[in-house]
Amino acid sequence: MKVEAFKHIKHYLENVNKKYGFVFSWIGLRKSDYTVFPLISSKENEDYLKYVKLRWDDSPYGNAPVGMSIKTAQIQYSNDMLKDERFEPVYELLKKKKFLSMIAIPLFKDNNQVLGVFAGYSDKINFFNDEIIHSISKDVENINQELAKIYKDEIQIEEKINEYLSILYDTITYINKGTASNIDPKYLTVDVLNDLDRLLNADGSEFIIYNKTDNKVEMIVASDLFLENFSKPSFDLEMSGVLSPFLKYYMEKEHVANIDYEHDPYASKWYIEKGLKFINSTSINTYIYNKDTACMLLLARKNEMLISETELNILKLINQALFSIFVTRKYLTDIDSLRIHLEEIATKDPLTGFYNKDMFDMFLENEVKKSAARMISNAFSYILIDIDNFKYINDAYGYQAGDMVIKELSNILKSSTRASDILARIGGDEFGIIAQDTKVQSAKVIMERINERLSSQPIKLEDKKIYISLSVGISTCFEKENQSLPTSGFSDDDKAQNKRLSKVFCSKEEVKMLAEEALRKAKKSGKSSVVIASFQDNDTEYISKYELINKAISEGLIKPAFQPIFDLEDGKIIGFEALCRIEINNNIIYPDQFIEEAEDLGLINKIDLLMIRKACERISVLNKKNNSKGSLRLFVNISAKAFRDRRFFQDVVDIAKEYDMQNRLYIEITERESLSSLEKFEEIEEFLKYYGIHFVIDDFGSGYSSFLYLKFIKTEILKIDGAFVRNITKNERDRAIVSGINTTAKHLNTKTLAEFIEDEETLNALVKIGVNYGQGYHLGKPTFDLEKFFQ
Known part of the structure; x- marks a missing residue:
């Protein structure tokens, strides 16, 4: 029955094309993930479906005739597609295919629910009138009937198949239990x-x-x-x-x-x-x-x-x-072999055979608990290792060579440590070691010897010799002063006894933070540096910042400050850049005091999302209150860490939807962040653009290959680095660079935004060059009070 139904549908489709002179037609099924699955299409121009987004949600693509037909269960059409804004992303393709008018007719199941859609395309403008629409609808009814038959058959097939799957999975269970060995x-x-x-x-x-x-x-x-x-x-x-x-x-x-x-x-x-x-x-x-x-x-x-x-x-x-x-x-x-195999997959890095990050964290937690139970400080060493300039190895020799370097280094680390030491690969070029019963001073000596070995013995890859070096940060579990211990009302003997019985040791998080801080210092000190974390009471700033950041996130203390952005042609405010602050006990803490630590601690994405949510809420309220018809845009900065987490950008989309900020939210990133993984960036850029969220290239001009990047990255706005802007009236080279950036942007249909406008002369110079937008202290300082700009 199903084979015949497909033949009939194809026959009806061909007849409809001939009767109405369609240059292309197709039938799609409505899917639960808000996409439309192309089932059958006419041969000519079928590649059109590869270049368009077929959706029926509330996105711009979902508001085209196909999506609207499914959502409304009504016929939809466009009699001049080249003037229909919904088709703007594919105007050139429509011209090439000579698609000038189209119609979308919903197809229904037996229960009158929308099953899919028929779409037909004409090479004539204003092709569809009431008479033609009525006639096509009658012809498409035949297609609808055959499609409904197929759908009904598939329900019956699914029910039957589920029975067999149940039998098959039962058999698997019996075999696993060893009770069906004769089956x-x-x-x-x-x-x-x-x-x-x-x-x-x-x-x-x-x-x-x-x-x-x-x-x-x-x-x-x-x-x-x-x-x-x-x-x-x-x-x-x-x-x-x-x-x-x-x-x-x-x-x-x-x-x-x-x-x-x-x-x-x-x-x-x-x-x-x-x-x-x-x-x-x-x-x-x-x-x-x-x-x-x-x-x-x-x-x-x-x-x-x-x-x-x-x-x-x-x-x-x-x-x-x-x-x-x-x-x-x-x-x-x-x-048991299966269990061992699965455990290995879940706990080991496949390239090196070392433990993965999750297992390394678990081992660290055990070591911290043992130290606290034995009341011994410096009982083990927690070592973080980063290969210096590993990115350049990948760029120069390729990722396969990079993997071979990782493999060779893992062999060196294994041969340089004891069997009782715990080795892990915790990132692309990052390793970790827990050296049991090893004081941090001894661990430093071991790591310095490994660096000496690497400096004299290059890693050999076929005919190549690659020299590498390691930056290393080392910490351990140490005793802290118990600030909550009562000191009044007790004799000296009681105080001593209380202190002995109430020793407080640092947590797993604190051991990690101190090692990360030490590693950061090692990287700043130059190649082959090994740094031991400081454990003195007067050097607890890093731990204090961890507590501060956690408190800011858990209690919602992130507070955006807003700096206005002006259209330099008419002097009107087009939007605001949101700048992250923490407000605690009526004190304002600026990003340079917590952003770097938040990135090290893996908490930066939470801060960025909280800041974006609060900023969207403020701008949304302002749009409604000042009757600005939602015209104010919001510019926000995010960390490069966001590109490692696809869920982050889905959360951004959800926030934009919640506060009606689609087509008004702009995310600022640097050239380095966008090109660190071009393929991933392009994928995320397409995903966000689909929901009306755009990227802005920040600090443009500061990189060595800024103009080359424009070949690969499409952006709506270039934000010119303030280092060129602030001296534009005094330095001809800076003026020429800004003018060059602006000219290039215009040829690419891209707007420009200048920051650091600090006086009237700079503003006038930028207007003369033709820069589109501007911000800076001369135009408006960052403030929590948005209302003052509209009074």
């Missing part, structure tokens, strides 16, 4: 595959497991129909026990659907002769006992038929279940 899952698998063929209208299915290291097939099971149609399983086709090129190629990929076997360069002539046209498949790659093992579930069809999202999910689930059965039987007969 051969092969027969159960054949039954499942036979039913899979029937339910999904396949001409056969097979399941393969193979070892990628030696390219040998480990296991294969085929359905009865597969063997009937194709005579033998695929791994016997060319060389017995060796994977065919076709399967080898596709097993490198995950969840492959709709492989056109007839036109695929990897396909086997033998299969084509048997009439096979399409293979739908899903694959899993995993590691078992350091063997690279993979599996694939193949669904073969002689007819041209696209696999649906539901069917693909079914294949994934059954593939996982079958894989679990065979792996459990073949490799994991001893459940």
Whole structure:
């Protein structure tokens, strides 16, 4: 039934195209994640769907006709797409494709819920009128009926498949418990595959497991129909026990659907002769006992038929279940071995074999507890190691060479320490050591010897010699003065007894903080530096800052100050830059007193999000109160650490939505931050832009390759480094640089913003150059009182 339904839909689609002269049409399914899944499209111009965002949420893309049709369950159309702002991101593409008008018609399930959408495109302006819309709607009803049939079939298929999955997972459980050793899952698998063929209208299915290291097939099971149609399983086709090129190629990929076997360069002539046209498949790659093992579930069809999202999910689930059965039987007969293997994956760094960051933290906590229980200070050494200038090794020799350097250094560290010492890789180029029963002074000697060894013995990579050095910070658990200990009302003997019984030792967090501070000092001191943290009572500033930062976050003491940003052409305020402050006990603490420590402690993202939330709330209230129609923009700075956490940017989007700041929120970053991982930056930039949030390149011009960066980074605003702006009336070179930046920006359709405008002469010079926006003490100092700018 399903094959016929697809044929009918394709036939109806072709008829609609011919009847109305559409240059392109397609059918999409509404998905729960607010995207639209293209199910079938006409051949000509089908690549259009690769370049557009298909959504039905409240984003700009979701407000186009396709998204609005799904959301409103009504017909939507645009009779002049090149003048429709909703299509602005793809204007050039529309011109190229000659898409001038379009219509979107909702498709419904039997229960009248929206199932998907039909979209048709005309090369004529004002093509759609009431008569044509009514006629197209009637023709699309046939498509709707066939699509509803498919959907109904898929519900029944899912219910049946769930029964089989339940049986399969029960079998896995029995095998794990060792109570079903006499069960051969092969027969159960054949039954499942036979039913899979029937339910999904396949001409056969097979399941393969193979070892990628030696390219040998480990296991294969085929359905009865597969063997009937194709005579033998695929791994016997060319060389017995060796994977065919076709399967080898596709097993490198995950969840492959709709492989056109007839036109695929990897396909086997033998299969084509048997009439096979399409293979739908899903694959899993995993590691078992350091063997690279993979599996694939193949669904073969002689007819041209696209696999649906539901069917693909079914294949994934059954593939996982079958894989679990065979792996459990073949490799994991001893459940203890499985537990050891999983623990190793969860606790070890795969490149070095050292413990990972989470395990290192756990070991540190144990050492701190032991020190406190024994009441002994300096009982172990906590060592943090950073490879100096490791980024340049990656840039000069490539990431593969960087990995080899990490591997070689791990061998050196292992050979230079004792078996009882705990070694960990806690970051890309960062290591940690817990040296038990080792005082910090001894640990320093050990690390200095390692640096001496590295200075005289380069790491050899093929024909290259790479010299490296380490910056090292060392701390330990120490006794602190108990400030809460009562000193009045007790005799001297009682005081001494109380002090002895109430010794207070530092926490795990404090040991880490002190080591991080020592490492920071080591980096500032130059290469090969080893620094021991200071533990004196008068050197507890770093710990105090940790307590301050934690208090500011937990009690919401982050307070944004606002500096106005003006349009230099008309003198009006366009928005504000929010500057982070901490207010505690009526005292204001500035960023230079806590930002660097917050980054070291891993708390900077929490501070940034709290600051963004409070600033958005203030600007949102101001927009409503002053009837500014939401025109005021907000500029905020974030740390480079944010780029390591995708969740951070999702939180920013959520905040912008909550306070209606979409299309008004600008995030300032430096060139270095944006290019430290260009691919990741581009991905995040696209994600934020989708929700109307933009990046501003801050301090532009301060880097060595500033103009080169513009080749890769698209930004709405360039913020010119204040070092050039403040002397623009006195230094011709500075003036020329600012003028050059401004000219380049204009050619790129980018606005410019100058900071550090401190007098009228500087302001006039910037206006003459043509800089768009400005900020500085001459225009307005940072303040908590936003209202004064609108009185």
